[in-house]
Amino acid sequence: MVRxxxxxxxxxxxxxxxTGESSLVFRTEDMLLEAPNWTLDGRALILNGDGSLWRLDLAAGALTEVPLTGVPALNNDHVLDPDGSGIFLSGDDGHIYRAPLAGGQATRITDDDGSLHFLHGVSPDGGRLAYVDIAAGDFARPGRLRTIASAGGPPENVEVGQGHCDGPEYSADGIWLYLNTESFTTAPGHAQLARVRPDGSQFERLLDSGTVDWFPHLSPDGRLASYLRFPAGTRGHPADLPVEVVLVSTNDWATPLHTWPVFGGQGTLNVSSWSPDSRLFAYVAYPLDAGRGA
Structure with a gap:
């Protein structure tokens, strides 16, 4: 559904x-944009909005549509191909696609296997994708962590317990998948941050908190991570509530280095938004006071 x-x-x-600063780089009352990815040249952000893909030139502050064909309306699950020439996308039809980042014809990757497929990670060599599988399209069932060759083929399960999981993303060296999961608790919706080897071994919790923690994203150099912190008791990752964007060292997930209060949630930080030099990351807010000006 297009938001x-x-x-x-x-x-x-x-x-x-x-270092803790933040800068407003674009503001609009015309369209809801989501889930920024930073381009490899550091010059632009790639976002979805109105079911399409958009490029935000950071120097000019200009937003232009990426012209794609062969894809349905897009959701906020998209990641760049590590070679910088393409982008992997999730469509509202529940399938994963690859398309040229400059625009053009998209190619579907996933098969009609009865599930919905929500992309979140790509391996450093671009050869494999990590996604969440919703069996039979039934959101009452927990999401399953799976990987698939980026050219398509049979998926592989990665076992991470019985609870719902989301946001699987590869580390820069490809030896871990970072995710959020409800497998450590019986409290409904109490997602916590974790990591696991792509073969399903060494599944481990990264943080034991009283908040609901989603979408861990590691900086390209592996030293830092951002994630989204929802209030205790939140179920899923809803839109339009007070949340916090959190920055931590990957050596100490329990001690925030900086936090940014945001009115948002869904769309704010769904996918990795780190700059290639590991100095900045992007996020989206949706304040309800549009008349205040920039």
Whole structure:
């Protein structure tokens, strides 16, 4: 389903520095943008909005549509191919696609296997994708962690317990998948951060918190991570509530280095938004006071 702004709501794209500063780089009352990816040249962010893909030139502050064919309306699960020439996308039909980042014809990767497929990670060599599988399209069932060759083929299960999981993303060396999971608790919706080897071994919790923690994203150099912190008791990753974007060292997940309060949630930080030099990352806010100006 394509998301839209509420009456009186605006969309703000921000960048955050690892030293704690933040900068508003784009603001619109016309379209709800989500889930920024940073291009490998450091010049632009790639976001989805109105079911399409958009490029935000950071120097000019200009937003232009990436012209794609052969894809349905897009959701907020998209990651760049490590070679910088392409992008992997999730469509609202529940399938995963690859398309040229400059625009063009998309190619479907996943088969009609009865499941919905929600992309989140690509291996450093571009050869494999990590995604969440919703069996029979039934969201009452826990999401399953799976990987698949980026050229398509049979998927492989990665066992991470019985609870719902989401946001699987490869580390820069490809030896870990980072994710959020409800497998450590019986409290409904209490997602916590974890990691696992791609073969399903060494499944381990990274953080034991009272909040609901989603979408861990490691910096390209592996030293830092961002994630999204929802209030205790939250179920899923809903939109339009007070959340916090959190920055931590990967040596100490329990001690935030910086936090940024945001009105948002869904769309704010669904996919990795790190700059290639590991100095900045991007996120999106959706304040309801659109008349205040920038």
């Amino acid at each position: 839209t702004l509420q009456p009186g709501q605006c969309c703000e794209v921000w960048t955050a520095s690892v």
